[in-house]
Amino acid sequence: MKKISNFIPDKVIKKKETIDKFNTLLKNNIDPNISTKINVINYSDTSITLECDDSSVSSIIKFESEKYVQIFKDHGMYNIREVKVKLIQFQQSE
Numbered sequence: 001m002k003k004i005s006n007f008i009p010d011k012v013i014k015k016k017e018t019i020d021k022f023n024t025l026l027k028n029n030i031d032p033n034i035s036t037k038i039n040v041i042n043y044s045d046t047s048i049t050l051e052c053d054d055s056s057v058s059s060i061i062k063f064e065s066e067k068y069v070q071i072f073k074d075h076g077m078y079n080i081r082e083v084k085v086k087l088i089q090f091q092q093s094e
Contacts, residue, residue, distance in 0.1 A: 022048060022072075029071045034060065047082040048072060058087045 019040050027035040037057045042049040048068075052058040061068060065083045072080040 019043065025075055026050075026068070026071060029074075030068075041086070046079055047084055048080055049084040049086060051086045051088055053088045055087055058085050061085050 019042070022040040022043060026038070026040060034057055037054045038050050038052050038061065040048055041051045050061060050068075052061065061083065062085050065085075068083040069080055
């Protein structure tokens, strides 16, 4: 029997590794109180998409987006021009 990992394309594995790298870079360069509430979930040639579990943190990141873009530029990713933010919508049980 083959492992499931044998069926995962290399580009998917590489993308996950890159996202993990971006997450580590971001979390090592921001306030620890904020770093626990955000995660890099996607990227493109010119943008990074962050997911937040707190609307206040989401607002801060949107307001200070240039600061977050600069973190990536300071680490050699000069093509990053935008940080997109998604807020996690939790379902409340009734």
